[in-house]
Amino acid sequence: MKLRPLVITLALLAPAVAAAPATAADGSYSATIRRTEYGIPHVTAKDYGGLGFGYGYAFAQDNLCTLASWVVTLRGERSRYFGPDAESDDPVKPVANLASDVYYRSVAGSGVVRRLLTRPAPIGPSDELRRLVDGYVAGYNRYLADTGVANLPDPRCRGKAWVGPITATDMWNNLLDLSRMVSSSSFKEAITGIAEPEDEAGAPEPRPAAGSNAWALGRQATRGGGGMVLADPHFPWQGIRRFYQVQLTIPGVLDVSGGSLYGTPVVQIGHNATVAWAHTVSHAQRFTVYRLKLADDRSYLVDGRAEPMGEQEVEVTLPDGTVSGHRLRTSRYGPVLAVGQTGEAAYALADANAANLRAADEWLAMARAGSLDELREAQRTYQGMPFVHTLATDASGTAYFADTSVVPHVTDAQAKRCAASSPMPGLDAYVLDGSTSACLWGRDGDAVVPGVFGPGNQPKLVRADYVANSNNTYWMANPAKPLTGYPKAYGETGTDLEPRPRVSLDMIGRRLSGTDGLGAPGFTLQTLQATVHGKRNLTFELMRDDLRTMCRSRPELHEACRVLEKWDGRATLDGEGAVLWREFFTRLGRPTKPGDPVFSPWRVPFDPARPLTTPSGLKSDDPGVRQALADAVRYFRSNRIPLTLTPGQAQSYSSIPIPGCTEGEGCFDRVRMRGPLGANGRYPEVDTGSSFMMAVELTGSGPRTRTVLTYSLSANPDSPHHTDQTALFSRGGWVTERFTAAEIAADPHLQTVAVHGGR
Helix, strand or coil: CCCCCCCEECCCCCCCCCCCCCCCCCCCEEEEEEHHHHHHHHEEECCCCHHHHHHHHHHCCCHHHHHHHHHHHHHHCCCHHCCCEEECCCCCCCCHHHHHHHHHHHHHHHCCCHHHHHCCCCCCCCCCHHHHHHHHHHHHHHHHHHHHHHHHHCCCCCCCCCCCCCCCHHHHHHHHHHHHHCCCHHCCCHHHHCCCCCCCCCCCCCCCEEEEEEEEECCCCCCCCCCHHHHHEEECCHHHHHEEEEEEEECCEEEEEEEEEECCCCCCCCEEECCCEEEEECCCCCCEEEEEEEEEEEEEEEECCEEHHHHHEEEEEEECEEEEEEEEEECCHHHHEECCCCCEEEEEEECCEEEEHHHHHHHHHHHHHCCHHHHHHHHHHCCCCCCCEEEEECCCCEEEEECCCCECCCCCCHHCEEEEECCCCCCCEEECCCCCCCCCCCCCCCCCCCCCCCCCCCCEEEECCCCEEEECHHHHHCCCCCCCCHHHCCCCCCCCCHHHHHHHHHHHHHHHHHCCCCCCCCCCCHHHHHHHHEEEEEHHHHHHHHHHHHHHCHHHHHHHHHHHHHHHEEHHHHHHCCHHHHHCCCCCCCCCCCCCCCCCCCEECCCCCCCCCCCCCCECHHHHHHHHHHHHHHHHCCCCCCCCCHHHHHEEEEEEEECHHHCCCCCCCCCCEEECCCCCCCCEEEEEEEEEEEEEHHHHHHHEEEEEHHHHHHCCCCCCCCCCCHHHHCCCCCCECCHHHHHHHHHCCCEEEEEEEEE
């Protein structure tokens, strides 16, 4: 029986909200939400305000609780509702609620968002983005008013006192916090002086790390001669940094489909009819730390003159209604850190993204781009990418890579000349002398804001074959044309690629030569999908022969060796040996006893002249290597865990088995669990890994796209779309995207809702 599309019209009376939204000329918003397989929303409106309204309404239907909790965070109210010592809901770097509240109240008190909203674009938001944000807020609030807090479908926030209407200010604060994600917002404890909560063992809990893979394939790499993009961001599987899949359309103006981070009204990774793009996290500098030479406990010296520190009083309300007061100090560089202070020195954080609201406008302009040239112009105009590389292509088949992200303007010579002692061990950032203005950030004439490198200094590469990145530095975007000569603030060159970037480049190389078993050379949409889901474990491939040599001389390890001998080296659900290899590999290099140095297990060390083939081999005659395998086997046996334990048995999300291997092993689509392998033969739940995967082919007749949202569309555990795509991802499936109106209308499961609302 053919199913008829369901069409519903909702005429909505708008609620009173804290910030009055901009509206259409007749004082109302209007949008159409069409949902296809897996609940994916396609939002259409006649203007930006209506588009935002429809998007905010659709998102609230699926994920209101997640955003409502995050708004409590952005307002600095977590201690009031959840207690000061509980852990915050930041999925990247959780801290105690009190530290979170003090930090976010200090951001609000600084007035940075208020000042940016008074500026014209590109420094402040464009009129289009303002209308989009206002509409998004109105749509979210309309859904909340229409449903009622007591009747919300998600049990996580149903009837909770902390759920209420949101404001445009909340959304601007969220966009700012996204820009600060790997800089100021990851220094909450250091800024506030409030320590991070510890686990039961007394040590900070391991945190998920953002990563990603991305390829842009040009006409020389594709069988069809057009461009193709693979997007595989590795972002948290919980909380506000999840992706939401959506299509946003204003006929004749905008038509973009892809992944949009929660609480943002724009698509970050996606495509339109002729252009596609993806991002990977860049490890360029985002901030510097300045060492302040103190004149006294309230001032510091710059060029021999004393400058007073600023002071900010912050108050946080506790559950019993009492107020906790905190005093923070600031400097010309940024907040003064609560760590590293002595009677002679203090340290301040200078964040290049401290006032960056430009990213959302850049993504919006990229979504409107009709060609790769127009996408690049959008990036030159806004210069707002906070911490990511960009890889893109268009229907002409030109592949593009660039690190257009915001990077402090610190030249190599200045970094050397101004180097100062660090306030924290292991701080991966420039620490500069703050006592002289000669160490202030420089300025490029083509930069839209002072203190950062402009487009002329940014690493970039345009090719007809391909560009790729897997969180390695920019220099190996294409091995045929290594990039060098850029400021070291963008990253080092000539360094070890690490296994995941190496397997990524090897996968491309084998496909282009036709030696991967998938047929004739060159990429099609089908071979791109198959390549991505190969689940190769590169470290096993590189060490397998030497492992066999070691096994022949160690009779007590023969059972484990037989398991690894039979394993095909792929981290599939049924890969018997994949988990044993992981437990062995992660023990490699560890000291055999306290005080021993860490050693490299590689037989052939890294050679900068051979970055694609070194390091390689296994030091099979090293006692530490033999001990690592023996220790892994002992753990399995002592806990009665079978050596043949598979990823499908050991790792899961919402009870659904998840394939893949961990960072460092050399799997392309890596996963990360919340902790180590337990005595029950299971890891804690997956919390990071491939998130919104997109394979898109741009053709003369339009885009052909396959996607999978690994953790599914809704965080609501009672939603039918809570794990439906997770089950699809588990078995290696993809969703055939519906992009055109005809494709959407042809979906037998189509449901259509028209939403309207006023002020």
